[in-house]
Each structure stands twice: as structure tokens, then as C-alpha cells.
Amino acid sequence: MKSLKFFLIIFFLNSSFSSASENNLKIKITKNLRCLICQGQSIYDSDSNFANSVKVLVEKKLDEGLSEKKIYSYLKDKYGQWILYDPKFDKNTYFLWLLPVFFFLIGGAIIFKLFIIKRN
Amino acid sequence: MKNKILPIILTFVFIIIFFVFYKGLQNSNIYTPKVEFKKIIPSFEAKIFDSDDKISSNQIFNREKFYLLNIWASWCVPCREEHPYLMNLMKNKDIEIVGLNYKDDIKNAKLFLKELNNPYKIILSDDDGIIAIEWGAYGVPESFLIYDNKIIKKIIGPINNIRILELEELIK
Numbered sequence: 001m002k003s004l005k006f007f008l009i010i011f012f013l014n015s016s017f018s019s020a021s022e023n024n025l026k027i028k029i030t031k032n033l034r035c036l037i038c039q040g041q042s043i044y045d046s047d048s049n050f051a052n053s054v055k056v057l058v059e060k061k062l063d064e065g066l067s068e069k070k071i072y073s074y075l076k077d078k079y080g081q082w083i084l085y086d087p088k089f090d091k092n093t094y095f096l097w098l099l100p101v102f103f104f105l106i107g108g109a110i111i112f113k114l115f116i117i118k119r120n
Numbered sequence: 121m122k123n124k125i126l127p128i129i130l131t132f133v134f135i136i137i138f139f140v141f142y143k144g145l146q147n148s149n150i151y152t153p154k155v156e157f158k159k160i161i162p163s164f165e166a167k168i169f170d171s172d173d174k175i176s177s178n179q180i181f182n183r184e185k186f187y188l189l190n191i192w193a194s195w196c197v198p199c200r201e202e203h204p205y206l207m208n209l210m211k212n213k214d215i216e217i218v219g220l221n222y223k224d225d226i227k228n229a230k231l232f233l234k235e236l237n238n239p240y241k242i243i244l245s246d247d248d249g250i251i252a253i254e255w256g257a258y259g260v261p262e263s264f265l266i267y268d269n270k271i272i273k274k275i276i277g278p279i280n281n282i283r284i285l286e287l288e289e290l291i292k
Contacts, residue, residue, distance in 0.1 A: 050258055056250060078256040099136075
């Protein structure tokens, strides 16, 4: 009887943990997706028909056992790169990715010039 | 010379930032997606409107003819505007119109069709909006012209006179 109780506790704890982790993953994925018909909102934040359908779809795909990456690539195939908040490095985004590096190097050069060279 | 480098760099950076923002001002802030033509239609299974039976996409788009998949709902005002155009298009024997009833109340959808007539060869139900997502749709109304299991044209928004002419040109 004791072992049965122990087994039941473990079973319920395990199932509640796994559903919580799936829910967390769903939240993470929907936060990384852009609502294409809203202004500046993620799928997670939006309550539009489109966003709600994507939320249901993400849940369905997770239930089917698809990984996070596969869900992103599935939606990218349907709606293009724009649905993802993380833009990939290509000819349209060179500027976006390289400008901070450029500023960092310029800033570094100014600091180097002002402090290190002056000290010497 | 050394003192001149910093102002030159700052001016250069300012010009770049100005250029980026100036270009950004000219862009529309409404997202207009790129439509991939000749994309193969998704394979799916859907509930037939006002019935418990299910049908697969292979059974619907199975002939070498033009199909127009029209996503509609009774709560959608632009759908009401485009409906007369669909009724006219229905008369064209080269095309079959397939309806996808999107997140709708069945009673209201039936009333909508009773009031405005039914241009659809078959109507499918999309209660949770997943089928529309499979098609890469954004909302209602939206239409896809299909031929040989490929999307030939995607129409976002209601069908109007100009779009009907475009469709008829493609069907010819």
C-alpha cells in the first residue's frame, strides 16, 4: 500500500512538472514570435485572432513532439523571417549586426587614444 | 591632425545614423509580406461545414483546374463587401470556390449564407484558426488561387473589381 502511494505521488509530481515545463516552453516560443498584424507586440502579448491561432498551433506542435527550432522553422516557412524576433545574418541585416561592432571599435579607439596614449 | 580625427568620425557616424533613419521614414510601417508564388499547398484535414464529416485537402484540390480558397467569417465586415464578387466569380466554370469558415459561430455563418447566397462548392470549418495558419494566412478575408496543387496568387483583404480582373486574367 505504501509503495502504491509513493508511486502515485511520484506519478502526479512528474506529470505536473512536465506540463509546467511544456507551458514554459510554449511561453518562451510565443514570446520569440512577432504578431504580424499588431504593432510592436509578440504573439504572447497579443490577443488578436492571428496570435491566438498561433498560440494554439504552437501548443499542438509541442504535443506532436516538435522541437523549439522546428516550430520556428515551420512558422518561418509559412510567414517568412519577419515572424521571428531574431533576424539572421544576411544581406538585409549586415548593417543591423555590424553597426554595434563598428560603434564598439570606434569607442574602443577613442578610449585608447584618450587614456592610454596620453598616459604614455 | 590628431584633433581632427574625432570630429570626422563623429560626422561620419552622424551621417550614417541620419541615412538609416531617413530611409526608415520612407518605409511603410504596415507589414506587407512577400508572397511566394508556386508554393505547394499545405496538406490538411478539415471538418466539413455544418457536418461532423472530415475531408482531406487531397480530396478537394484533386483536379487539374483552378480553385479559389476563400477564408471568410460572418463577423467579418469586408467579407460582406467581397461576397457579391464571389457570387459573380462562381458563374465562371473554370474555377471552383472553396470556403474556409474561420473561427465562426455556425448559426451566424448559416444566416450569412442565407442572406447573401452561397458561392462555395464546399465549405470547411476552421474553428481554432490552425488551417488558416497552415496556409500562411493573416486573417479574414483572404483568398488563394490554386492550380495544380500550387498557390498561383494570394489576395490579402477583400476581393474587389480590380482583383476580380486580375483573377480572370490568370484563369484565362
